[in-house]
Amino acid sequence: MGDKEDFISRVNDLYRFEAIQGHLGWDQETIMPAKGAKSRGEILAWLAAQRHNRLIDPELGELISRLENQNLEDYFAANVREMRRKYDEAVKLPVEFVSEFTKARSEALIAWQKARSESDFSLFSSHLENMISLTRKRIEYLGCEHTPYDVLLDEYEVGMTVEDYDPLFAGLKARLVPLLNKIMNSGVEIPRLPEHMTFPADAQELFCNKVSIAMGFDFEAGRMDRSTHPFCAGLWPDDTRFTTRFDEKDPFSCLYAVMHESGHGLYEQGLPRDHSYSPVGMAVSLGVHESQSRFWENQIGRTAAFWKIAMPWFKEQFPDCPDWDNETLDLIANEVKPDFIRVEADEITYNLHIMVRYEIEKMIFNGSLEVKDIPKTWNRMMNEWFGIEVPNDSLGCLQDIHWSMGAFGYFPTYTLGNLYAAQLLQTMSVELGDIDDIISSGDWSGMLDWLREKIHDKGSVMTPAELIESATGSKPSPEPFLNYVETKYSKLYNL
Amino acid sequence: MGDKEDFISRVNDLYRFEAIQGHLGWDQETIMPAKGAKSRGEILAWLAAQRHNRLIDPELGELISRLENQNLEDYFAANVREMRRKYDEAVKLPVEFVSEFTKARSEALIAWQKARSESDFSLFSSHLENMISLTRKRIEYLGCEHTPYDVLLDEYEVGMTVEDYDPLFAGLKARLVPLLNKIMNSGVEIPRLPEHMTFPADAQELFCNKVSIAMGFDFEAGRMDRSTHPFCAGLWPDDTRFTTRFDEKDPFSCLYAVMHESGHGLYEQGLPRDHSYSPVGMAVSLGVHESQSRFWENQIGRTAAFWKIAMPWFKEQFPDCPDWDNETLDLIANEVKPDFIRVEADEITYNLHIMVRYEIEKMIFNGSLEVKDIPKTWNRMMNEWFGIEVPNDSLGCLQDIHWSMGAFGYFPTYTLGNLYAAQLLQTMSVELGDIDDIISSGDWSGMLDWLREKIHDKGSVMTPAELIESATGSKPSPEPFLNYVETKYSKLYNL
Numbered sequence: 001m002g003d004k005e006d007f008i009s010r011v012n013d014l015y016r017f018e019a020i021q022g023h024l025g026w027d028q029e030t031i032m033p034a035k036g037a038k039s040r041g042e043i044l045a046w047l048a049a050q051r052h053n054r055l056i057d058p059e060l061g062e063l064i065s066r067l068e069n070q071n072l073e074d075y076f077a078a079n080v081r082e083m084r085r086k087y088d089e090a091v092k093l094p095v096e097f098v099s100e101f102t103k104a105r106s107e108a109l110i111a112w113q114k115a116r117s118e119s120d121f122s123l124f125s126s127h128l129e130n131m132i133s134l135t136r137k138r139i140e141y142l143g144c145e146h147t148p149y150d151v152l153l154d155e156y157e158v159g160m161t162v163e164d165y166d167p168l169f170a171g172l173k174a175r176l177v178p179l180l181n182k183i184m185n186s187g188v189e190i191p192r193l194p195e196h197m198t199f200p201a202d203a204q205e206l207f208c209n210k211v212s213i214a215m216g217f218d219f220e221a222g223r224m225d226r227s228t229h230p231f232c233a234g235l236w237p238d239d240t241r242f243t244t245r246f247d248e249k250d251p252f253s254c255l256y257a258v259m260h261e262s263g264h265g266l267y268e269q270g271l272p273r274d275h276s277y278s279p280v281g282m283a284v285s286l287g288v289h290e291s292q293s294r295f296w297e298n299q300i301g302r303t304a305a306f307w308k309i310a311m312p313w314f315k316e317q318f319p320d321c322p323d324w325d326n327e328t329l330d331l332i333a334n335e336v337k338p339d340f341i342r343v344e345a346d347e348i349t350y351n352l353h354i355m356v357r358y359e360i361e362k363m364i365f366n367g368s369l370e371v372k373d374i375p376k377t378w379n380r381m382m383n384e385w386f387g388i389e390v391p392n393d394s395l396g397c398l399q400d401i402h403w404s405m406g407a408f409g410y411f412p413t414y415t416l417g418n419l420y421a422a423q424l425l426q427t428m429s430v431e432l433g434d435i436d437d438i439i440s441s442g443d444w445s446g447m448l449d450w451l452r453e454k455i456h457d458k459g460s461v462m463t464p465a466e467l468i469e470s471a472t473g474s475k476p477s478p479e480p481f482l483n484y485v486e487t488k489y490s491k492l493y494n495l
Numbered sequence: 496m497g498d499k500e501d502f503i504s505r506v507n508d509l510y511r512f513e514a515i516q517g518h519l520g521w522d523q524e525t526i527m528p529a530k531g532a533k534s535r536g537e538i539l540a541w542l543a544a545q546r547h548n549r550l551i552d553p554e555l556g557e558l559i560s561r562l563e564n565q566n567l568e569d570y571f572a573a574n575v576r577e578m579r580r581k582y583d584e585a586v587k588l589p590v591e592f593v594s595e596f597t598k599a600r601s602e603a604l605i606a607w608q609k610a611r612s613e614s615d616f617s618l619f620s621s622h623l624e625n626m627i628s629l630t631r632k633r634i635e636y637l638g639c640e641h642t643p644y645d646v647l648l649d650e651y652e653v654g655m656t657v658e659d660y661d662p663l664f665a666g667l668k669a670r671l672v673p674l675l676n677k678i679m680n681s682g683v684e685i686p687r688l689p690e691h692m693t694f695p696a697d698a699q700e701l702f703c704n705k706v707s708i709a710m711g712f713d714f715e716a717g718r719m720d721r722s723t724h725p726f727c728a729g730l731w732p733d734d735t736r737f738t739t740r741f742d743e744k745d746p747f748s749c750l751y752a753v754m755h756e757s758g759h760g761l762y763e764q765g766l767p768r769d770h771s772y773s774p775v776g777m778a779v780s781l782g783v784h785e786s787q788s789r790f791w792e793n794q795i796g797r798t799a800a801f802w803k804i805a806m807p808w809f810k811e812q813f814p815d816c817p818d819w820d821n822e823t824l825d826l827i828a829n830e831v832k833p834d835f836i837r838v839e840a841d842e843i844t845y846n847l848h849i850m851v852r853y854e855i856e857k858m859i860f861n862g863s864l865e866v867k868d869i870p871k872t873w874n875r876m877m878n879e880w881f882g883i884e885v886p887n888d889s890l891g892c893l894q895d896i897h898w899s900m901g902a903f904g905y906f907p908t909y910t911l912g913n914l915y916a917a918q919l920l921q922t923m924s925v926e927l928g929d930i931d932d933i934i935s936s937g938d939w940s941g942m943l944d945w946l947r948e949k950i951h952d953k954g955s956v957m958t959p960a961e962l963i964e965s966a967t968g969s970k971p972s973p974e975p976f977l978n979y980v981e982t983k984y985s986k987l988y989n990l
Contacts, residue, residue, distance in 0.1 A: 016538060016541060019538070020515055020519075020538070023518075023519070023522070024515075024518070027518070027522075031718065032734060033714065033715055033716055033717055033718055033733075033734055034715045034716075035713070035715045035716040035733040035734070036716065036731055036733050036734030038732070038733065039731045039732040039733055039734060039771070040731065040734070043511060043514070043515070043731070046508075046511060218530070219528065220528055220529045220530045221528055221529075221530040221531065222528055223526065223528055236531055236534045236535065236538070237533070237534040238528075238530040238531050238533065238534055239527060239528055239530070239531030239534065239535070276534070
């Protein structure tokens with residue numbers, strides 16, 4: 001077997017282990033019976049160890065080194081580059097450390113769940129301290145070129161550091177806060193759903209299915225299921241699964257979750273099949289993944305044009321709902337309100353939620369914030385930026401799962417997703433014509449084809465920034481997003 | 496690491512691969528989207544290769560040899576004995592042969608599905624010939640002590656050969672055929688379900704769930720789902736899943752499938768957890784597994800005492816059903832009728848169906864029957880034994896999946912299951928008291944506890960025959976089964 005074949009065969013095996021982990025994780029979150037948790041945890045840890053031992057095999061390291069000196073086609077070179085990154089990271093982390101981290105994370109996750117449900121930060125704080133100190137240790141092992149936090153940021157979106165994010169967030173804040181104030185003072189009243197109405201889950205499911213199919217999600221190559229928190233799992237070539245949840249008092253919550261997760265699902269279904277089970281066959285980054293979900297959820301779904309098409313489907317399931325016109329539905333779907341919970345936030349306040357987390361993480365890893373002071377820092381920022389008093393930590397610093405999993409540096413990728421999405425929309429409208437017209441036509445396949453060609457088909461052959469530049473002709477920038485929200489919300493709120 | 500630790504660690508890894516295969520197989524049969532089939536087939540083949548390569552590792556062979564010379568506790572010795580059997584078999588089969596067999600099996604399975612749906616044996620015959628010739632090759636590799644068919648029989652129920660089965664089946668036939676004739680001439684009319692009634696699947700599901708819970712199936716450590724053919728998969732410690740299907744014109748079909756699969760599930764849920772992922776922690780044989788399903792389905796479920804308890808639950812879901820008394824329901828559930836399909840057969844004709852297959856398999860592997868003559872031999876036997884004319888091969892020799900999978904020698908274990916079940920019932924009634932009284936009490940936990948102690952807890956520490964003897968005080972025998980059916984059906988049909 002030549003070096004190239006040997007390399008790809010080892011890489012494929014690694015990604016097969018990951019796919020199995022993904023499948024068992026999906027099952028755990030959706031349909032696993034409660035008592036199966038113990039053996040599921042055990043098998044997932046075993047799979048992680050199997051994968052890790054193969055990744056740190058010195059023979060793989062030697063193969064990578066030899067291949068780096070060869071002249072390889074783009075896709076192969078990208079695979080070698082990505083495997084170098086993964087290999088170096090894996091060999092730097094001692095096995096005992098990895099297993100200590102995994103164990104601490106399981107315990108932190110359980111402690112966080114309890115702390116959140118009882119809204120008691122003290123139940124979580126020692127675990128959070130532990131996760132932070134283990135993460136610091138991790139940064140040390142990996143080696144730190146700039147600030148420690150940069151190591152974390154780069155992990156979740158290759159190439160991004162505090163030097164990139166600081167001005168980006170400052171620029172966003174400078175225009176989003178005034179926009180928010182104008183909206184809040186616009187005096188526009190948002191229509192409410194009739195209090196007495198309920199929207200049965202089964203009917204919501206039928207409606208949402210129709211929307212997902214219209215987006216292009218292939219249900220012969222995927223599924224929709226239920227879970228506490230909606231998510232999408234790529235799982236296998238031609239088997240992509242996403243989840244949602246149903247609130248019988250609010251059908252829009254499920255709809256936009258489905259559009260969001262279907263957006264992720266379309267990306268997974270569109271990845272290049274020739275490169276399955278290798279890095280270039282995977283989604284390029286969390287930020288780009290999020291751009292695909294936010295594109296469909298917000299830029300397509302939260303428009304009057306969308307409701308022109310979707311209202312008859314909605315009426316089919318809920319014939320008793322009020323006769324709202326498309327503009328009213330547009331307003332309902334785009335209610336702006338400074339509130340406590342990130343995942344329920346509108347497009348304006350969403351990025352401010354991210355900034356709160358970014359600033360706090362930066363302070364933690366710069367050593368200027370102690371864990372015990374997180375709640376009061378969080379609450380102070382929410383008060384200053386949103387003008388609201390956080391009543392308890394469940395609605396405050398305990399709301400997100402990420403820190404319990406040691407996922408520090410992850411949040412900013414959500415904002416990148418919003419920015420990328422707006423930049424893609426802008427270019428798409430130049431190339432395909434007025435997007436509202438396309439949405440109103442009911443045939444959305446041109447938009448999907450465009451995303452397939454510019455984003456999905458490319459897998460991970462480029463870096464995220466290169467991919468956005470190749471798709472839009474410009475480097476990643478917050479400008480299209482700011483223009484998008486300023487135009488959209490000025491119109492909606494008569495500013 | 497000592498030899499014992501090394502051995503157990505390798506064995507656990509092998510069984511972890513098997514459990515993952517089991518999980519992905521369950522998913523494939525229940526919820527996988529259609530287009531996922533290709534990548535699912537690929538990953539299952541990969542997992543099989545991973546497992547095989549670990550099994551044939553010469554270091555494992557050396558470990559087994561060294562441990563065979565040590566004085567080990569029972570459980571450990573049983574693990575070594577089982578692994579010796581598996582290791583020897585695996586190393587005797589060349590890797591190319593295993594992959595040729597796997598490929599041929601996939602193709603035969605697809606050909607069989609088409610042949611069955613079109614009732615055209617010619618579409619399947621060349622594949623069947625191939626499976627037979629590969630199986631002969633397999634027997635040669637494994638080494639044949641007695642007749643070639645014995646090698647196959649022993650594989651599915653260790654220790655059983657033609658010398659055991661021939662007299663057993665002859666004895667059964669000698670008493671079952673006269674009993675069948677008497678029943679057919681009894682003149683007893685079986686009440687019919689009202690033609691106009693339908694039984695919605697959701698209501699059937701609620702009813703069946705209640706029955707399964709009453710049997711003791713723990714739904715916090717398991718699930719019930721839907722699939723084309725009902726089955727049960729042990730899957731993981733504390734995560735056992737079975738399936739059923741719904742016929743809205745016939746609620747009994749689903750009920751008895753659920754009782755059958757729940758019986759399998761109770762065995763899986765009761766296996767010794769200390770020995771998970773090793774042979775002694777697994778079900779001891781197909782025959783014993785089938786005894787657990789048939790015990791609950793037939794001996795508990797198809798009785799008037801059962802209906803005394805279950806009728807109120809049934810009425811709750813189907814208030815419009817006729818007011819049958821328990822004896823009438825008992826008769827409906829125990830209708831005896833020589834018919835074409837094995838899986839729908841009653842307790843009397845069921846074993847005759849098995850004997851048809853056993854005799855044909857014996858002829859095939861003795862070289863006295865050619866594949867092209869299977870349909871007419873099958874039809875002749877059905878005519879002689881059942882007095883019915885097989886109208887087409889879908890209702891004849893194409894009905895079962897087993898031969899397309901190369902599972903020759905499997906069928907007789909179904910009969911063993913019936914015999915073991917009756918033998919267990921007999922001993923149970925001596926130790927616990929009148930079984931009808933226990934069933935009528937509605938508290939069935941004493942029966943489950945008894946099965947747990949005598950069968951489930953034991954895992955595979957003994958051979959199947961030893962286990963039955965340890966549970967009942969007698970060697971496996973057809974006598975209790977014959978007494979059971981003669982008593983039961985004489986009463987039902989006033990013989």
